[in-house]
Amino acid sequence: MSANKSSLGLPMMLLVALWGAVNTTLKFFEIINKRRDQVFEMLDRCGANCPEILGPIEIYITNCLMMTIGVCIFLAIIVYFVLTVPRYLEITEESEIKRIQFACRSIAFLPAFALIGFLMGGVFDVTMLLLHYK
16 A cells, blocks of 8 residues: 555544644633633632632632643643554655654644643642632
């Protein structure tokens, strides 16, 4: 089988993986930001002793923090998947392998960048929550 025929589905597979990662990430980003804003609104309204059953810290830890960790794990899996695709292709031509590796690294950049952003955002949110809570 020639290199072109064996790698024909690769661009489509990588595009689908990237689209899934971006779509999911944007939905989680919206949800996390909305919940985080609600937590800070509760802190502004009633401080540390909220009359609600769950206080702002409990809501953040059980909701936003877990969702942020889940998104980070999801993005890490997508990055790993995209970066390991060339290993499973049966291509013997060195130049074709290098092009595919370059494409996979380039495609993995977006979810990797989002992963770093979510990690930094999570650390920032926890820091701001702890500073605001004191």
